Amino acid sequence: MSTGVTPGSWCSKCGDIEGILSDITGVLYNSGKDGGTAIPGSIEAVAKLKAAGIPLRFCTNETQCTTIQIANKLNRLGFSIKPDEIVAPAPAVCGFLKQRNLRPCLLVHPDVLPEFAEIDTTNPNCLVVGDAGEEFNYGRMNKAFQFLVSLDEPLLISLGCGRYYKEDDTLRMDVGSFVAAFEFAADIKAEIVGKPSPAFFQQSLHTMDIRTSEKAIMIGDDIVSDVGGAQKCGLLGIMVRTGKYRPSDEPHSYVTPDGYVNNLAQFVDMFLEHRI
Amino acid sequence: MAFLIESSKYLMKNIFCSFLNPIKRNSAAEVVHTGVFSVRSVCYSATMDQIKAVLIDLSGTLHIEDTAIPGAQxxxxxxxxxxxxxxxxTNTTKEPMRTLYDRLMKLGFNVKRSEIFTSLTAARGLVEQKQVRPLLLLEETAKxxxxxxxTDNPNAVVVGLSPTSFNYERMNEAFRLLLDGAPLIAIHKARYYKKADGLLYLGPGPFVSGLEYATDKKAEVVGKPEKTFFLEAIRDLGIDVENTVMIGDDARDDVGGAMKAGMKGILVKTGKYRAGDEKKITPEATALCDDFPAAVDYILSSLS
Incomplete structure (x- = not known):
């Protein structure tokens, strides 16, 4: 198999690794109708890592549902994953909002609303935008914009900043593209909660009690958000050739992954092999 | 654009103004002034007497909604x-040529259809030049x-202000065409506009920006203040840019854009004009006039 992998670059560091972060969509499964489909080998790969006792978190920018729903969806596909193994922007932003005493106006998918159940949304003072899907229409966006510019200091918080993702074999615009619209309209910059924000990777590592980001690996199918973001935070960044990966991502103009792998299964096999 | 003063009879005024505005001397015969020192239709430009064509903005300059600016006809x-x-x-993404023409006639302005040049006209021109089949994110009226x-089997995307097209499915349709290599043509890139209810509404610019972000592409913007818009507007006149003056109420889109293209620019204090707008562009407007009739008086008096 022509893998294009240069094992030495990251495999030599496997012995020092204390934990692994994996993206979900495009690495564990491909989303689509009826819950999507598991990527071949990924179910077994996750099981192997767990059996080897490797701390593992699933770090996603998914904001169309709750972490409980994500876990349920993955488990229906054959994975064995608990909600608290998943790090997602919606729960993360709730902490952020409470900490800064912010009350959001929410432009998010209806299915993720339960994550915000304990958040005060009366008399809002910031706009939080997630991957709202069909909610991204002129009427809703215009209302959100009018609210945003009514604030003395418009504050825009984006749950991730992805350009697009793949669903049902179709590429779709992601939250970042619509946040770019708000940024342009109000002439402001959004604060990002989610990948590739370093704080989000740090938070994911903290849940595994890992204090040194150099001792962790992130694997994902988004060259900028997953790989580049993780590297900026100090982690090793591995690019996987599944999900929304396109051959044109390789080589990338400004992100050089620590390694490329064909799928999660290959990554786990290489990792476990070089760990010994 | 440089502000040239050749005649010594204006030097006194020029020197007076030098206390306010820096003057650079770039030759013995010429003094280059970097700012406007005139108000109310008085502006001493050596080249205003060589004006041969006048570009006129519509909304805010000739009329406000269905009322003409007094004396404009x-x-x-x-x-x-x-x-x-x-x-x-005019920058329009909703109103076709026919609507604009009918309104002007109804208000008593004597114009010819061939004298109207809009951002939609400019977009059509670019589509024809590129020989592409556009997906039109436009309201029905503009089509x-x-x-x-x-427009079958589209291989280009044209974006105007189209609340009915700005939904998730249509945006994604456009996004996928762009990812497949289709060019992105923006009628204009206004951030927002204000309606009679006093509220701001999203313009086409944010949606163009969103598509640009999603695809890592840059849109070709065809409306004001793009240089090509002003050049295309006078192409059939056979008159040079430096012999052309633009009159408008938008400092950036009308005056700034025209002046960057090499034209003169007159800002009128009607429509969307707000005090101090003239200071928001560099170089400053060739002249600042109370309204369209004052701008015309200024141009005609400069000719003699």
């Missing part, structure tokens, strides 16, 4: 009988200006 007649060429230029253009 007579002022336009004076301009037309002076022998100067006129063109009516009238694209009659006869093939």
């Amino acid at each position: 007579e002022a336009l007649k004076r301009l037309q009988s002076s022998g100067l060429k006129t063109k009516f230029v 009238e200006d694209f009659e006869g253009i093939g």
Whole structure:
């Protein structure tokens, strides 16, 4: 198999690794109708890592549902994953909002609303935008914009900043593209909660009690958000050739992954092999 | 654009103004002034006497909604009988040529259809030049200006202000075409606009920006303040940019854009004009006039 992998670059560091972060969509499964489909080998790969006792978190920018729903969806596909193994922007932003005493106006998918159940949304003072899907229409966006510019200091918080993702074999615009619209309209910059924000990777590592980001690996199918973001935070960044990966991502103009792998299964096999 | 003063009879005024505005001397015969020192239709430009064509903005300059600026019809007649060429230029993404023409006629402005040049006209021109079949993210009314253009199996995207098209499915349709290599043409890139209810509404710019972000592409913007818009507007007149002046109420889109293209620019204090707008552009406007009739008087008095 022509893998294009240069094992030495990251495999030599496997012995020092204390934990692994994996993206979900495009690495564990491909989303689509009826819950999507598991990527071949990924179910077994996750099981192997767990059996080897490797701390593992699933770090996603998914904001169309709750972490409980994500876990349920993955488990229906054959994975064995608990909600608290998943790090997602919606729960993360709730902490952020409470900490800064912010009350959001929410432009998010209806299915993720339960994550915000304990958040005060009366008399809002910031706009939080997630991957709202069909909610991204002129009427809703215009209302959100009018609210945003009514604030003395418009504050825009984006749950991730992805350009697009793949669903049902179709590429779709992601939250970042619509946040770019708000940024342009109000002439402001959004604060990002989610990948590739370093704080989000740090938070994911903290849940595994890992204090040194150099001792962790992130694997994902988004060259900028997953790989580049993780590297900026100090982690090793591995690019996987599944999900929304396109051959044109390789080589990338400004992100050089620590390694490329064909799928999660290959990554786990290489990792476990070089760990010994 | 440099502000040239050749005649020594204006040097006194120029020197006076040097206390306010820096003056650079770039030759013995020329003094280059970096700012406007005139107000109310008085502006001493050596080249204003060589004006041969006048571009005129519509909304906010000739009329506000369905009311003409007082005296604007007579002022336009004076301009037309002076022998100067006129063109009516506007950023519109909703109103087709026919609607604009009908409104002007109803308000008593004597114009020809061929004298109206809009951002939709400019977009159509670019589509024809590129020989592409556009997906039109436009309101139905605006599609009238694209009659006869093939849109089956599209390989280009044209974006105007289209609340009915700005939904998730249509945006994604456009996004996928762009990812497959289709060019992105923006009628204009306004961030927002204000309605009579006093509220701000999203313009086409944010949606163009979103598509740009999603695809890592840059849109070709065809409306004001793009240089090509002003050049295209006068192409059939056979008159050079430096012999053309633009009159408008938008400092950035009308005056700034025209001046960057090499034209003169007159800012009028009607429509969306707010005190101090003239200071928001560099170089400053060639002249600042109370309204369209005052701008016409200024142009005609400069000719003699």
